[in-house]
Each structure stands twice: as structure tokens, then as C-alpha cells.
Amino acid sequence: MLSTQGLQGPFGDFLYAIGFLVEYTLVRLGRTTRTLTGGLLQALGSLLAAILRPPLQALLDFVDSLRHPLRLFRLYLLPAAAAVALAWLVRSVLTLPFALRVVVNGQTVGYVASEEIFDSARADVLARVNSARQQLAADQGTLTWDVEPGYTLAISETTMTESEIANEILRISGSEITEGTAVYWDDQLRFVTTEGDHLRHYLHAQLQPWDNPEDPTLQASFAHGLRLVDGIYLTDSVVPYDQILSALQADDGAALQVQVTQRVTESAEIPFDTQTQEDSNLEFGKSETLQQGVPGSEIITRELTYLNGQQVDDQVVDVTVTQAPTPEIIRRGTRLQSGMIGKLGTGTFIWPVPGYKSISRWAILPRVHRGVDIAAPYGTPIYAADSGTVIQVVPMHYSWGNYVQIDHGNGYKTLYAHMSSFAVQVGDTVTQGQLIGYVGSTGDSTGNHCHFEMSYNDTLFSARDVFPDIPTKNPDF
Template sequence: MNPIQTDATPKSENLAGQSESAENARFAHSAQEKKRNENRRKASRYMKDLQRRSVVGDMLYMVGFWVEYVFVCVGRRLGAVLHGVADTALNLLLIVLRPILIGLITLVEDLTGPFVRMASGIRHIQALPDTMEESEAGTVRAAKAKYLASGIRKYAIVVWNAITYILPAVAAAGLVVIVRGGLGLKFVLNVQVNGENVGYVESEQVFESAREDVQSRINTAKRMLQNSGSDITDTNWDVYPTYSLSIGNQTMTESEIANAILRTASDEIINGTAVYVDDQLLYVTTEGDHLRTYLENIKAPFEDAMDSSIYTAFAHSIRLVDGVYLQESVSSYADVISALSEGGGIHTYTAVEGDTVQSVIDTTGVNFDSLAQMNPDLLSLDQEIPEGTVITTGASSAELIKVKVVRRDTETVAIPFDTQNSESDQYDFGKVVTVQEGVDGSEEITYETTMIDGAVTDRQAVAYNVLQAPTPEITVTGTKLKNGMFAKVGSGSFIWPVPGYKYVSRWMGNGHRGADICAAYHTTIIASDSGTVVAAGWHYSYGNYVEIDHGNGYRTLYGHMSEIAVTQGQAVSQGQTIGYVGSTGNSTGNHCHFEMSYNGALFSAYTLFPGM
């Protein structure tokens, strides 16, 4: 037995283990190598990226640098330009202002120089005692007197020059004061009668109106005397007021100055109230307050304080004016009332034999409701009225004091919509397509209705208020012609006269002068070309027909129309409606007889429209 202890592992197994260990070592080494290579690649990529980033950074830096540089340069150039412009403008301003400034400085020096020198001399006189000894007091006084006399002789001209400057300034100041005072003055007209001042008015217009008022008052007095049978010969009736320009503040109105003129011109005056009708003085009374009450009572029945839409007034313009009037012009209160009330009363109708209520209405024009209200015995329109029956038909106010009632009311009316039409070749000729439906609008109209004695005398619209604007109807008329309905002739063209209908029952030939185009009754017939209608009327064979001269030797005729839409001498355009299909004249069915001629010779429409 071998005494040496050995490993129980076989040699082959040791070799295998060693081989596996070597393999593992190589694998580990390979993995480490791969990792190192990967790190090298990452490092390489990082360096490349770093280089690229550096390039981008440099590029951005350069861009920023050059942009800033350009802006700085432009700013400097612009600043230099602006600085140059400013310097140039300043130099020009100095060139313009320098002579003015030099002149002003020279003027100030010329004006103040003598006074400065005079002040210097005075200071010199005051300083003389300081330069001489006390024992020389007499000498000082003599020196002062001598220096002063010399200064007066030397500067006497200064005083004169000062006066030449001061006096114009004082005069200018005085002128300003005078002008300002004059502008503040109020110029008025001083009215005089027989050399005596009666008052002031502000304008010639007021004076003329007052003078006319005075003359009107005098004429009223003359008329009253003439009506009483008196003979007017006294020249004292004439009053001639005059005026002159004056300065004042207190002025009179037209009525006040008229009263003052009469007070000055005559002693026979009285305070009263004038009645002006339509701006004409008709009467004068001393009972003005009573007359006002009387007139208000006449209007009272027509007024309605609760209804603001109604207002009343006299049909004639009536004004009552208090003032001074000649005694001869005054009428009694009763006479004024009687004169104003003339012409009023009840209107009646005396029935004749055979009269009925209806015949009375036809004769008088009074409606049944009004007639029945005034005559309760009238019950129906066919009621017979005995001969001689007096029927009340109305009442009227006195002419001068007729009361008019003006009522304001509103009415809502429709505003018709307009139709806006255009043409399009997207639709067949003559077809009208409504793109937008029209809708009527509405507006509120305010009316003022004037009634006198219950009858409407005037009605006027005084205000309009649109509540809703109308929506226009928008339509499109087709102009597309079907195949074969358009023919070119020389420089002109013709279109088929009955668009939409192509069937021709008979062409020209064998004594037949044209083409008979079959169509429904009242289908539109259009002008085949522009021209002038030379005939439009009735023909025993054509019936209602139209003939058009196209001005280039061509003429067309359209017969058997149910209705003609043009007149002789009328200019028509191609495609314009000239009539409607019918069967008038020598015809057995609705169709359009279409003739064409050139220089008076007929030719078949088939030559132009063979596709029909």
C-alpha cells in the first residue's frame, strides 16, 4: 500500500475543472472588454456632442454679437443724423433770430443808456464828499452844482427822448381804455314824437312794428267813426314817430313803445283791450277780462282735460292785447260779442214731395247716424218724410269764433317689401327662383286730424316710427337657353321666342309664313332680339300680334297672342317679355306664330333653329 495520501479526484476531472475555470476567466475578461469598449464609445460620442454643442454655442454667440453690433451702429448713425438735423435747425433759427435779438438788445441799450449814465452821475455827485477834505465843504457844494448843471445840459435831450417814447405809450393805453369802454356801450334807438322823447327800442325792426301797430290803432278809430257816420277831416290823426341813435340800457317792447307813442301823440286815449283776428286789429273794448272769459267758455265744451291727444283752438287766430288806444276806437262789449258771433246758427232742410231719409242724406251729405241723432223721428233709410217737414241737418259756429279740434292718433300700417331680382344662367330661361321670401314691415304713423263743426277739414301725418323694417324678396330669373334655342347671325344673334317649348307643329312652307310653336296658354313670349316695336295690335289673321324691327334688315313677327305687353314705338331688349301665348285670330289652338324676314323677304326659322 502506498503510504502517500493523494486526491481522490481523477486527473481528467481536474483537467476539466481547469478548462472550465479558464473559460470563465476568458468570459469575464471579454465582458470587461466589452464594457470598456462601450465606455470608450460613450466617451467618444460625448466628446463629439460636446464639440457640436460648442459649435452651436459659438454660432449663437456670434449671431447675438453681430445683431447687437448692427443695432449699435444703426443707433449711432441715427443719433448722428438727428444731431446733425438738430444742429442745422438750431443754426437756421439763430440765423433768423440773431438780427432780431441784436435789434432788441440795441433798442433796450439805446433806451436805457442815457438813464444809466444819469444814474451814474447822481452816484458820482453823492460820492464827491468822500473824495474831498472837510475844510473843502464849499468846494464840494460848488463841484456838485457844477456837475449837476453839466449833467442837465448833457442829458436834457434824454428828457425829450423819454417824452417821445412815453407820450405814444400813454396815447395807446388811452385808446385801449376808450375802445374797451365803447365796446361795452349799448347802442339803442331813441324814439321821438313831435320832438319829444318817448322811449328806447333795441332795433329798427321793433320800431317799425310799433309804428305799424300805432297806425293800425288809429285806422280802427277812423273806421269806427266812419261806421257811425262821422266825417273825418282832422289832420291830427297823423302820427309820425322818428328815431335817432343813442346810448342806453333800458329798452321797451313793441307794445310798450306803441303805447308810449299814443300817450305822447294824443290826450284822447284810454286803456283797453284790442281784438286781433288773423293779426288784424278789428275791435277795441274796455271789457278785456270779460271777453277772455267768454272766449274760453266757447272752447270749453270741446276740451278734454283727461285726453292729452286732443287740443282746441279757434280756427282763426284770435289775440287779445291790452294797451293804450284812442277813445274813438272803443266799441261796447255787446257790440264786440255780436260782431264775433255773426254767421252761426242751425242748418235745416225742408222736405219735398217723395222725400225719404235716404234722399235727404243724398241731398245734404249728412250721414244717417248724425241725422237720426238730431231728428229722433227718423228711424230707417226708406222712411218717407211728409212734404214741408223741417229736418235739422247740423249747426255751425260763428265764422270768426269757429273752434277747431285737433286730435292726434296713431295708426299701424304695413310697409310693402321690395323685390330684388337678378339673372343667372344656372336656371332655364324665364324660370323665376325665389331665394328669399319677402316679408312686409310695419310702421306707426301719427296723424293730426282737424275738425271744425264736427267735419274733418284736414288730416296730416306728422310723425313716422318704423316698428319693423321690411325684408326684401330676392329672386333670380333664369337665362339659360336649351340646346338649339340660340342662333348666331352675322354680328347679331336670335333666341327662341318661347323658351321651354320646342315642339313646332308646322314650319314655314306651302303658303304658311312662319313656325307655329305650341305652348300652354299665357306662356311668356320674348323678343328674339333687341329692336323697336313697329306694330302692336290686332290683325284678322294674326290676332293679337307684335312686329319688331331689329335695325339690321331683320324683322320678326309674333302672332295669336292672348295679351300684348308692349306698345308701338317702344324699344325692347333681347329676352324682354312682349306678350303671352294664346289663340286669337285665325287659330285653332294655343301657339305662337313666329315669322322671320330679312330685307323684306321671309325665311324659315328652321334655318336658324334646326334642332327644334
């Protein structure tokens, strides 16, 4: 305890109380810290025991099993061997060369890689059979065909193509067959001939005038997909060679129409975009180019299609950009001079010829003068006083010359006359400040100026009511 010997009175008692309070607080803090530390260590010990108990127990069990070989084999070696065997089995099964075994009347014909190949081969066989039936029907004969191929899942590293399996199905069918050449036209089997070499030579001669082996961009083919396929066919489907030639040459040789495709590659320019940034620190009507636009370039590959020498199609098949365009960035001023923006009723308007305040006269209504005349040099831009729709673009009116009228959609209309040329058309939707034309002296005019009229519900009023701060040369007006 803090000694207060030698200190008397209230001050001594105060110091004693302070010392006692500090000593008591430190004692309580030490006890609390000791209690918390003990609890934390106990919790950490329990957590470590829970984490380490399973691996330690497993280690102890493994050490114990070393003294008992049968137990070691049953608990460790046998499960490990089973896992390895399962992995090997799964890998072996997944890598097996599965295929479809094609069967006809219980007899294996061959193997194909997929069901799609089997279906195509089956359809090819039926097409060959139908060709024989049509030929026999022309000769008052009939053909009985009861072969129906099927398939089962099997393992085989060797598979056959669609045409090969179709040939084997016909071989095994027991029907009378022969080696021949099928004539396909519009993807349909039309004829079978045993004079395939002669027919192939004839068709090659039809393509030769259109083909150029030295030009890899040209490819000549028959427009109706005329093609020859060698294979095994029913003998009854064979058609005489002269009959096939007559059919091909019929209808002015429609089956022999030659289609030529040519790939043409050319360079083209990619126009650049123009981006406009509005700047309230720059005077309205003025603009500055911050970044010059640069066109890009691209390589365009087109496929031209000719039918008997006449172009019938032109398709773009590939576009490769070789240089991206650089956009042009323009800063456009929006700051109007004092007095060049005003509000009347629900309408807000800007002065149509910003930067020019020279007024020859204001409107003298109702009959003397309908609008305000704003003097400006020839070709000075004229802007829409407010957003709206262009309802009139009239060239060479006897009085107003070239003029434009805009309906602002809220009862207000504005008219701009004596233009040198237009920048809008009837029906255009314009925004406030958009270019609509240029100052001129067309019509009944004695000098370059913009005659500007304003009306509300088709009743004229003076622009001076909207722009009272614009000065005039003649105060009486």
C-alpha cells in the same frame, strides 16, 4: 504711385496706366467733395445768420434798453399797454347792449331791440288810430293825428315789446286814451271794446265744444285768426259790446268758424326695392334670389284739419324711419341655349320661349301657316324677341286667341299668339327679353303653345331663317 518694378513689357505699362487713372480720379473726387462741403457750410452759415439776426438784435436792443428806462417804456411798455387797451375797448364795445330809442316829438318813449319791432309797433299804432277814425266817420266826426314816432341808436339793457311800445306812444301822444281790448280778425284790427273780459268769456264758450284739454294732440282755434289783445287805445275807437257781437255773428257766424287741428301718429311699412343682377352663366328665364327683401318701417305724423267738424286738410308733417328696408337681390340668367339667338339684316332676335325647342311646324308661307308653333307647358313665360313698342294687345281673337304684337322700329314686327294671359299693355316700351305674356291654348288651338310670327315691312318671313339651328319634329316643314 503704384510701383511696376519687376513688371516689364506692355502688361506692366497697362497696369501702370490703370493705377495712375485710379489715383488721379480719387484725388479729383476728394477735391470736389472738399469744395462742395465748404460751399454748403458757407450757405448754411449765411442762412442761420439771416434767421437768427433779427431775434438776436431784438434781444440785444432789449438788454440795452434796460440800462435806459425811458427807452424801455417808449419801445416796449407803451406799445404793449396800447394793445391791451385796444383789445379791452373792442371787447367792451362789442358787448354793449345797443337798442333803438323810440322818440315822439323829441320825448323818449322807450327802447326796442330791433327795427322790425319798431316798424310793427308803428303799424299797430296806425291801426289803432285808423280804428278810431272809422268809428268817428260813422258818427260824422274827424280825427286829427300828427304824431310820428322815430328812433335813434342808443345803449339800453331794458327793451320793450311791440305792444308795450305802441301803448306808450299812445300815452305820450296827448290824445284821449283808455284801456281796452282790440278784436283782431284776419290779422286786422276790427273793433275795440272796454268789455274785454265778457268778450273773452263768450269766445271761450264758442271754442269749448271743440276743445279737449285731456287730448294734447287737439288744438282748437278760430279759422279767421280771431284774437283779443289788451292795451291802450284811443277812446274814440271804442265800439259798443252789442255791436261787436252782431258783427261776429253776421253771415252765419263766419268769423266764429272753429278750426281744429289734430296730430295723428301711425306706423307704416316701407316696401323694399328689388335689384336684378344679370348673369350670363345662368340660363335665360331662370332666376335665383341672392338676398331676401325685408320691408322697413317708419313713423308718420300727420296733421288733420277740421273746419266746423268737417275735415278739410291732411298734411304729413314728419316722417321718422325706424327700420330701413333691406333690398331683394335677384340673379337673372341671360345665357341662351344654342340656336336661340339669331340675326337677320339689321335685327337681332332671341327665341321667345327660351328652353323650349319643340316645334310642331314652321311657317308655310304665304298662306298655309303664318308662323312657327312652339310647344311649351301652360303658363310658360313668353319674352319679347327684340326691343320695341307694343302696338297690339288683343284678347280672345277668334283664331289667335290672346295675342301681342310688337313693332321693333326698324321695319321688323313680331306677333305672339294663343297666350293664357298678358304682361304688357298697348303703348308699353319693352326691352329684348322682357316678359310680355304666358303660354296658353286660347283661340283656334289644340294644345298649349306659342304661335310666333315675324315680318319685315309688313311682309311675313319664316323664323327658321333667323333660328336655323332649332330642330323640328317634321323635317318637311
